[in-house]
């Protein structure tokens with residue numbers, strides 16, 4: 276297929292681009308480099324620098340078979356302080372993409388949604404049928420985009436899949452020995468921050484809140500290896516023929532508290548990780564753990580790297596690569 280990847284210079288988009296190229300697809304990456312890196316775009320992809328809002332109508336010609344839409348701002352905490360930044364980039368950007376797809380007659384779309392839309396769920400692990408209670412503007416902006424996809428499928432025959440990623444970690448090891456991984460600046464995610472402490476690039480890690488209703492009081496998250504996440508995109512693309520919008524949760528069904536994550540980082544790196552308790556970060560749900568039964572059943576998805584220590588080891592190898 277000839278595919279457009281928005282956000283393909285970012286962490287997950289660059290990994291998925293590599294997997295698409297390895298599978299024989301032709302890939303054009305559209306990215307404004309607002310948080311991504313041009314050197315992260317895998318060799319073999321065509322790179323176009325541009326913002327979705329301004330460039331998508333020119334880039335998306337009718338010869339494309341589909342779009343994978345990763346371009347977004349991703350920091351849930353920041354979104355509480357700057358909601359307009361998230362609504363504009365994540366919700367409005369997706370509307371502009373849908374306009375361009377409609378105009379060009381391109382019908383397949385795989386969208387990066389998020390576990391964050393569930394907020395504080397009634398049941399854990401969380402199925403796709405759970406009530407959505409987005410706890411911050413990042414999550415509301417992503418949920419709005421999900422709803423826009425549903426309307427587009429009904430009104431205009433779009434074939435769309437929203438993949439609701441839980442917490443993505445690790446790095447891709449390619450056949451030639453090269454690696455692709457997470458390189459956010461500033462970094463906001465727990466595992467890479469803990470690894471920066473291990474590497475001596477930060478003095479300590481702040482843990483945001485230990486008074487949640489969880490076993491040790493810190494937030495619980497479900498971590499998924501970026502390579503397994505990438506595979507799900509290829510499987511989803513293979514199932515998209517007719518109109519409709521499907522949603523899949525992608526996680527491993529194992530919850531790790533923030534304290535447990537830090538312990539795994541200590542074990543894997545062999546470095547002490549000094550921790551300082553800090554107040555809660557606004558907009559953080561207490562506990563997010565996935566049920567991915569639907570993805571396993573309908574997409575035939577079977578994650579291969581379910582061990583958190585493997586994800587941390589791969590992220591650590593990438594940091595030292």
Ligand SMILES: NC(=O)c1ccc[n+]([C@@H]2O[C@H](COP(=O)([O-])OP(=O)(O)OC[C@H]3O[C@@H](n4cnc5c(N)ncnc54)[C@H](O)[C@@H]3O)[C@@H](O)[C@H]2O)c1
Nearest residue numbers: 282284285286287307308309310311326327346347387443
């Ligand atoms: N990282 C996670 O744990 C996680 C979890 C759930 C969902 N997601 C979703 O996955 C997607 C990718 O996340 P990531 O961690 O790779 O983030 P990232 O910041 O590494 O990548 C996003 C990329 O999109 C580009 N971009 C942003 N806005 C753009 C725009 N308007 N036009 C063109 N390019 C634009 C950035 O330059 C960057 O390269 C996002 O949509 C995010 O919401 C991520």
Ligand SMILES: O=c1ccn([C@@H]2O[C@H](COP(=O)(O)OP(=O)(O)O[C@H]3O[C@H](CO)[C@H](O)[C@H](O)[C@H]3O)[C@@H](O)[C@H]2O)c(=O)[nH]1
Nearest residue numbers: 349351389390391441442463464465468481482483494556
């Ligand atoms: O320095 C830090 C960084 C994070 N945390 C805590 O670690 C946990 C995980 O936080 P991350 O920022 O690593 O990840 P989030 O769970 O907030 O969100 C991530 O995963 C979501 C899906 O669950 C989203 O889609 C989002 O893009 C992505 O940032 C949270 O309890 C957070 O408060 C700390 O204690 N200290």
